[in-house]
Amino acid sequence: AAKSDSDSGYRLYDANLKDPRAERRALEGALRSAHENRELELFYQPILDIATNRMWGCEALVRWKHPTKGMILPLQFITAAEESGLIGPIGDWILEEACRTAMTWPLPLAVAVNLSPVQFRSRDVFASVRQALDASGLPARRLILEITESVRLTEEATATLRRLKALGVSIALDDFGTGYASMSYLSSFPFDKIKIDQSFVRAMMDSPDSRAIIKATISLANDLKMSTTAEGVETEEQLAALRQAGASQAQGYLIAKPMPRDAIAAFIAEAQNAQQGMRDDQAPAR
Ligand code: C2E
Ligand code: MG
Ligand code: MG
Ligand code: MG
Numbered sequence: 001a002a003k004s005d006s007d008s009g010y011r012l013y014d015a016n017l018k019d020p021r022a023e024r025r026a027l028e029g030a031l032r033s034a035h036e037n038r039e040l041e042l043f044y045q046p047i048l049d050i051a052t053n054r055m056w057g058c059e060a061l062v063r064w065k066h067p068t069k070g071m072i073l074p075l076q077f078i079t080a081a082e083e084s085g086l087i088g089p090i091g092d093w094i095l096e097e098a099c100r101t102a103m104t105w106p107l108p109l110a111v112a113v114n115l116s117p118v119q120f121r122s123r124d125v126f127a128s129v130r131q132a133l134d135a136s137g138l139p140a141r142r143l144i145l146e147i148t149e150s151v152r153l154t155e156e157a158t159a160t161l162r163r164l165k166a167l168g169v170s171i172a173l174d175d176f177g178t179g180y181a182s183m184s185y186l187s188s189f190p191f192d193k194i195k196i197d198q199s200f201v202r203a204m205m206d207s208p209d210s211r212a213i214i215k216a217t218i219s220l221a222n223d224l225k226m227s228t229t230a231e232g233v234e235t236e237e238q239l240a241a242l243r244q245a246g247a248s249q250a251q252g253y254l255i256a257k258p259m260p261r262d263a264i265a266a267f268i269a270e271a272q273n274a275q276q277g278m279r280d281d282q283a284p285a286r
Contacts, residue, residue, distance in 0.1 A: 043060070043061045130167065193227045201230050
Protein backbone atom coordinates (compact mmCIF):
# COMPACT_ATOMS: atom_id res chain seq x y z
CA ALA A 1 0.00 0.00 0.00
CA ALA A 2 1.13 3.56 -0.67
CA LYS A 3 2.46 5.41 2.31
CA SER A 4 0.59 8.46 3.47
CA ASP A 5 2.03 11.95 3.13
CA SER A 6 2.53 12.07 6.86
CA ASP A 7 5.00 9.22 6.44
CA SER A 8 7.32 12.13 5.66
CA GLY A 9 10.74 11.73 4.03
CA TYR A 10 9.95 8.41 2.33
CA ARG A 11 7.68 10.05 -0.21
CA LEU A 12 10.36 12.33 -1.57
CA TYR A 13 12.60 9.73 -3.09
CA ASP A 14 10.29 6.76 -3.64
CA ALA A 15 9.61 7.35 -7.33
CA ASN A 16 11.65 4.46 -8.74
CA LEU A 17 12.66 2.67 -5.59
CA LYS A 18 10.84 -0.22 -3.98
CA ASP A 19 13.17 -0.81 -1.04
CA PRO A 20 12.45 1.60 1.84
CA ARG A 21 16.07 1.43 3.00
CA ALA A 22 17.26 2.37 -0.47
CA GLU A 23 14.76 5.22 -0.47
CA ARG A 24 16.10 6.42 2.84
CA ARG A 25 19.69 6.21 1.63
CA ALA A 26 18.75 8.24 -1.46
CA LEU A 27 17.12 10.88 0.74
CA GLU A 28 20.13 10.99 3.05
CA GLY A 29 22.51 11.35 0.12
CA ALA A 30 20.44 14.18 -1.30
CA LEU A 31 20.31 15.84 2.11
CA ARG A 32 24.06 15.57 2.54
CA SER A 33 24.68 17.34 -0.78
CA ALA A 34 21.90 19.82 0.05
CA HIS A 35 23.85 20.85 3.13
CA GLU A 36 27.11 21.04 1.19
CA ASN A 37 25.49 22.97 -1.69
CA ARG A 38 23.73 25.38 0.66
CA GLU A 39 20.23 24.40 -0.41
CA LEU A 40 19.04 24.66 3.17
CA GLU A 41 17.60 28.01 4.16
CA LEU A 42 16.14 29.44 7.35
CA PHE A 43 12.76 31.14 7.32
CA TYR A 44 11.67 33.34 10.23
CA GLN A 45 8.20 33.67 11.73
CA PRO A 46 7.36 36.76 13.81
CA ILE A 47 6.21 36.35 17.42
CA LEU A 48 3.95 39.07 18.83
CA ASP A 49 4.05 40.40 22.40
CA ILE A 50 0.33 40.30 23.19
CA ALA A 51 0.26 42.95 25.92
CA THR A 52 2.11 45.65 23.96
CA ASN A 53 1.12 44.55 20.43
CA ARG A 54 4.78 44.82 19.47
CA MET A 55 7.10 42.28 17.92
CA TRP A 56 8.76 40.11 20.53
CA GLY A 57 10.99 37.92 18.37
CA CYS A 58 11.09 35.35 15.59
CA GLU A 59 11.31 31.57 15.35
CA ALA A 60 13.83 30.19 12.85
CA LEU A 61 12.32 27.36 10.74
CA VAL A 62 14.45 25.39 8.31
CA ARG A 63 13.48 24.79 4.67
CA TRP A 64 15.12 22.81 1.90
CA LYS A 65 15.10 24.65 -1.41
CA HIS A 66 15.46 21.64 -3.67
CA PRO A 67 16.67 22.51 -7.20
CA THR A 68 13.95 20.40 -8.89
CA LYS A 69 11.43 19.46 -6.19
CA GLY A 70 10.90 22.98 -4.89
CA MET A 71 10.56 23.88 -1.23
CA ILE A 72 10.59 20.95 1.18
CA LEU A 73 9.29 21.39 4.75
CA PRO A 74 11.20 20.15 7.82
CA LEU A 75 8.79 17.34 8.70
CA GLN A 76 9.84 15.67 5.42
CA PHE A 77 13.56 15.63 6.14
CA ILE A 78 14.38 16.24 9.82
CA THR A 79 13.90 12.55 10.69
CA ALA A 80 16.29 11.52 7.91
CA ALA A 81 18.75 14.15 9.12
CA GLU A 82 18.48 12.73 12.65
CA GLU A 83 18.86 9.09 11.63
CA SER A 84 21.86 9.78 9.40
CA GLY A 85 23.65 11.95 11.94
CA LEU A 86 23.50 14.89 9.52
CA ILE A 87 21.48 16.81 12.10
CA GLY A 88 24.82 17.42 13.87
CA PRO A 89 26.46 19.62 11.23
CA ILE A 90 23.09 20.88 9.95
CA GLY A 91 22.00 21.79 13.48
CA ASP A 92 25.25 23.65 14.09
CA TRP A 93 24.75 25.55 10.85
CA ILE A 94 21.14 26.41 11.82
CA LEU A 95 22.26 27.77 15.21
CA GLU A 96 24.99 29.97 13.76
CA GLU A 97 22.93 31.16 10.77
CA ALA A 98 19.99 32.13 13.04
CA CYS A 99 22.28 34.03 15.43
CA ARG A 100 24.08 35.82 12.58
CA THR A 101 20.77 36.80 10.97
CA ALA A 102 19.35 38.12 14.25
CA MET A 103 22.44 40.35 14.52
CA THR A 104 21.43 42.08 11.25
CA TRP A 105 17.89 42.97 12.41
CA PRO A 106 17.03 46.63 12.97
CA LEU A 107 15.60 45.79 16.42
CA PRO A 108 17.29 43.63 19.08
CA LEU A 109 14.58 40.97 19.00
CA ALA A 110 14.82 37.43 20.32
CA VAL A 111 15.46 34.52 17.98
CA ALA A 112 14.14 31.04 18.77
CA VAL A 113 15.91 27.95 17.41
CA ASN A 114 14.54 24.38 17.49
CA LEU A 115 16.86 21.68 18.82
CA SER A 116 16.56 18.00 17.94
CA PRO A 117 16.88 15.33 20.66
CA VAL A 118 19.70 13.82 18.59
CA GLN A 119 21.72 17.02 19.04
CA PHE A 120 21.59 16.33 22.78
CA ARG A 121 22.62 12.71 22.45
CA SER A 122 25.37 12.97 19.87
CA ARG A 123 26.63 16.51 20.11
CA ASP A 124 28.09 18.84 22.67
CA VAL A 125 25.10 21.18 22.42
CA PHE A 126 26.64 23.58 24.90
CA ALA A 127 29.77 23.95 22.74
CA SER A 128 27.65 24.36 19.59
CA VAL A 129 25.56 27.12 21.16
CA ARG A 130 28.56 28.94 22.57
CA GLN A 131 30.29 28.71 19.20
CA ALA A 132 27.20 30.22 17.48
CA LEU A 133 27.06 33.06 20.02
CA ASP A 134 30.82 33.74 19.79
CA ALA A 135 30.91 33.66 15.99
CA SER A 136 27.86 35.91 15.60
CA GLY A 137 28.31 38.23 18.55
CA LEU A 138 24.66 37.75 19.51
CA PRO A 139 24.05 38.43 23.22
CA ALA A 140 22.96 35.16 24.88
CA ARG A 141 19.81 36.76 26.28
CA ARG A 142 18.46 37.12 22.73
CA LEU A 143 18.62 33.38 22.04
CA ILE A 144 15.80 30.96 22.91
CA LEU A 145 16.29 27.23 22.45
CA GLU A 146 13.12 25.22 21.84
CA ILE A 147 13.03 21.59 22.87
CA THR A 148 10.18 19.07 22.95
CA GLU A 149 9.40 16.19 25.26
CA SER A 150 11.27 13.94 22.83
CA VAL A 151 14.49 15.23 24.43
CA ARG A 152 15.09 12.79 27.29
CA LEU A 153 15.91 14.82 30.37
CA THR A 154 18.73 12.66 31.63
CA GLU A 155 21.04 14.06 34.28
CA GLU A 156 23.47 14.96 31.52
CA ALA A 157 20.87 16.73 29.35
CA THR A 158 19.53 18.64 32.35
CA ALA A 159 23.06 19.71 33.29
CA THR A 160 23.60 20.97 29.72
CA LEU A 161 20.37 22.98 29.85
CA ARG A 162 21.40 24.47 33.19
CA ARG A 163 24.76 25.53 31.78
CA LEU A 164 22.99 27.13 28.82
CA LYS A 165 20.68 29.03 31.17
CA ALA A 166 23.71 30.17 33.13
CA LEU A 167 25.09 31.61 29.88
CA GLY A 168 21.91 33.69 29.60
CA VAL A 169 20.13 31.60 26.95
CA SER A 170 16.40 30.86 27.49
CA ILE A 171 14.90 27.39 27.21
CA ALA A 172 11.35 26.89 25.89
CA LEU A 173 9.25 23.73 26.00
CA ASP A 174 7.74 23.41 22.50
CA ASP A 175 4.43 21.74 21.53
CA PHE A 176 3.31 21.62 25.16
CA GLY A 177 0.43 19.28 25.90
CA THR A 178 0.97 16.89 23.01
CA GLY A 179 3.44 14.49 24.66
CA TYR A 180 2.82 11.62 27.04
CA ALA A 181 4.19 13.16 30.20
CA SER A 182 3.88 16.92 29.93
CA MET A 183 3.45 17.50 33.66
CA SER A 184 6.34 15.36 34.86
CA TYR A 185 8.49 16.83 32.09
CA LEU A 186 7.66 20.32 33.28
CA SER A 187 8.71 19.43 36.81
CA SER A 188 12.12 18.12 35.77
CA PHE A 189 13.54 21.40 34.47
CA PRO A 190 12.90 25.12 35.13
CA PHE A 191 11.89 26.13 31.59
CA ASP A 192 11.64 29.83 30.81
CA LYS A 193 8.73 29.45 28.46
CA ILE A 194 5.95 27.07 27.47
CA LYS A 195 4.79 27.03 23.86
CA ILE A 196 1.13 25.99 23.77
CA ASP A 197 0.68 23.60 20.87
CA GLN A 198 -1.33 24.82 17.91
CA SER A 199 -3.78 21.91 18.21
CA PHE A 200 -5.25 23.56 21.34
CA VAL A 201 -5.36 26.99 19.71
CA ARG A 202 -7.02 25.58 16.61
CA ALA A 203 -9.75 23.96 18.73
CA MET A 204 -10.20 26.72 21.28
CA MET A 205 -13.14 28.63 19.74
CA ASP A 206 -15.27 25.49 19.36
CA SER A 207 -14.12 23.46 22.32
CA PRO A 208 -14.56 24.58 25.93
CA ASP A 209 -12.19 21.76 26.90
CA SER A 210 -9.37 23.18 24.77
CA ARG A 211 -10.03 26.63 26.24
CA ALA A 212 -9.85 25.14 29.72
CA ILE A 213 -6.54 23.42 28.92
CA ILE A 214 -5.10 26.67 27.56
CA LYS A 215 -6.22 28.64 30.62
CA ALA A 216 -4.84 26.00 32.99
CA THR A 217 -1.53 25.93 31.10
CA ILE A 218 -1.16 29.71 31.31
CA SER A 219 -2.03 29.73 35.00
CA LEU A 220 0.43 26.89 35.68
CA ALA A 221 3.13 28.69 33.69
CA ASN A 222 2.54 31.89 35.68
CA ASP A 223 2.84 30.02 38.97
CA LEU A 224 6.08 28.43 37.75
CA LYS A 225 7.39 31.87 36.64
CA MET A 226 7.37 30.83 33.00
CA SER A 227 6.00 32.82 30.07
CA THR A 228 3.71 31.36 27.39
CA THR A 229 3.60 31.54 23.60
CA ALA A 230 0.47 30.37 21.80
CA GLU A 231 1.28 28.74 18.46
CA GLY A 232 -0.86 28.55 15.33
CA VAL A 233 -2.87 31.73 15.96
CA GLU A 234 -4.88 32.25 12.77
CA THR A 235 -7.83 34.46 13.72
CA GLU A 236 -8.54 37.70 15.59
CA GLU A 237 -11.01 35.77 17.78
CA GLN A 238 -8.25 33.40 18.90
CA LEU A 239 -5.90 36.31 19.61
CA ALA A 240 -8.55 38.12 21.66
CA ALA A 241 -9.31 34.97 23.66
CA LEU A 242 -5.60 34.37 24.27
CA ARG A 243 -5.12 37.97 25.39
CA GLN A 244 -8.04 37.50 27.80
CA ALA A 245 -6.51 34.25 29.06
CA GLY A 246 -3.22 36.05 29.74
CA ALA A 247 -0.89 34.44 27.19
CA SER A 248 2.39 36.34 26.85
CA GLN A 249 3.02 35.95 23.13
CA ALA A 250 1.26 34.83 19.95
CA GLN A 251 2.68 33.23 16.83
CA GLY A 252 0.74 32.23 13.73
CA TYR A 253 -0.48 33.07 10.27
CA LEU A 254 -2.65 35.92 11.67
CA ILE A 255 0.55 37.81 12.47
CA ALA A 256 2.61 36.46 9.57
CA LYS A 257 3.74 33.26 7.90
CA PRO A 258 7.39 32.19 8.12
CA MET A 259 9.40 34.22 5.59
CA PRO A 260 12.92 34.37 4.14
CA ARG A 261 15.78 36.37 5.64
CA ASP A 262 15.30 39.51 3.50
CA ALA A 263 11.55 39.62 4.05
CA ILE A 264 11.85 39.32 7.83
CA ALA A 265 14.36 42.19 7.91
CA ALA A 266 11.85 44.36 6.00
CA PHE A 267 9.02 43.15 8.28
CA ILE A 268 10.99 44.15 11.38
CA ALA A 269 11.95 47.52 9.88
CA GLU A 270 8.26 48.18 9.24
CA ALA A 271 7.37 47.16 12.80
CA GLN A 272 10.11 49.49 14.03
CA ASN A 273 8.61 52.39 12.05
CA ALA A 274 5.14 51.65 13.36
CA GLN A 275 6.44 51.44 16.94
CA GLN A 276 8.45 54.63 16.49
CA GLY A 277 5.30 56.32 15.18
CA MET A 278 3.41 55.14 18.23
CA ARG A 279 6.03 56.53 20.58
CA ASP A 280 6.06 59.90 18.77
CA ASP A 281 2.26 60.11 18.91
CA GLN A 282 2.27 59.35 22.61
CA ALA A 283 5.10 61.72 23.47
CA PRO A 284 3.97 64.91 25.21
CA ALA A 285 3.98 67.99 22.94
CA ARG A 286 6.87 70.33 23.49
P1 C2E B 1 7.44 23.91 15.61
O1 C2E B 1 8.75 24.23 16.21
O2 C2E B 1 6.30 23.69 16.54
O3 C2E B 1 7.15 25.11 14.59
C1 C2E B 1 5.88 25.64 14.32
C2 C2E B 1 5.31 25.11 13.04
O4 C2E B 1 3.99 25.61 12.87
C3 C2E B 1 6.06 25.57 11.77
O5 C2E B 1 5.98 24.52 10.80
C4 C2E B 1 5.24 26.76 11.32
O6 C2E B 1 5.39 27.05 9.93
C5 C2E B 1 3.86 26.27 11.63
N1 C2E B 1 2.90 27.36 11.83
C6 C2E B 1 3.14 28.59 12.35
N2 C2E B 1 2.00 29.33 12.43
C7 C2E B 1 1.01 28.54 11.94
C8 C2E B 1 -0.40 28.75 11.76
O7 C2E B 1 -0.98 29.80 12.07
N3 C2E B 1 -1.10 27.71 11.23
C9 C2E B 1 -0.50 26.53 10.88
N4 C2E B 1 -1.28 25.57 10.36
N5 C2E B 1 0.82 26.30 11.04
C10 C2E B 1 1.58 27.31 11.57
P2 C2E B 1 7.26 24.04 9.99
O8 C2E B 1 8.14 25.21 9.66
O9 C2E B 1 6.78 23.15 8.90
O10 C2E B 1 8.06 23.18 11.06
C11 C2E B 1 7.52 22.01 11.60
C12 C2E B 1 8.37 21.47 12.72
O11 C2E B 1 9.65 21.07 12.23
C13 C2E B 1 8.66 22.49 13.81
O12 C2E B 1 7.56 22.59 14.68
C14 C2E B 1 9.88 21.88 14.45
O13 C2E B 1 9.51 20.84 15.33
C15 C2E B 1 10.60 21.27 13.25
N6 C2E B 1 11.64 22.21 12.80
C16 C2E B 1 11.52 23.32 12.04
N7 C2E B 1 12.71 23.94 11.87
C17 C2E B 1 13.61 23.20 12.56
C18 C2E B 1 15.03 23.32 12.80
O14 C2E B 1 15.69 24.28 12.37
N8 C2E B 1 15.62 22.34 13.55
C19 C2E B 1 14.91 21.30 14.08
N9 C2E B 1 15.56 20.37 14.80
N10 C2E B 1 13.59 21.16 13.90
C20 C2E B 1 12.94 22.10 13.15
MG1 MG C 1 9.41 25.40 17.62
MG1 MG D 1 5.54 24.00 18.25
MG1 MG E 1 5.75 21.17 16.25
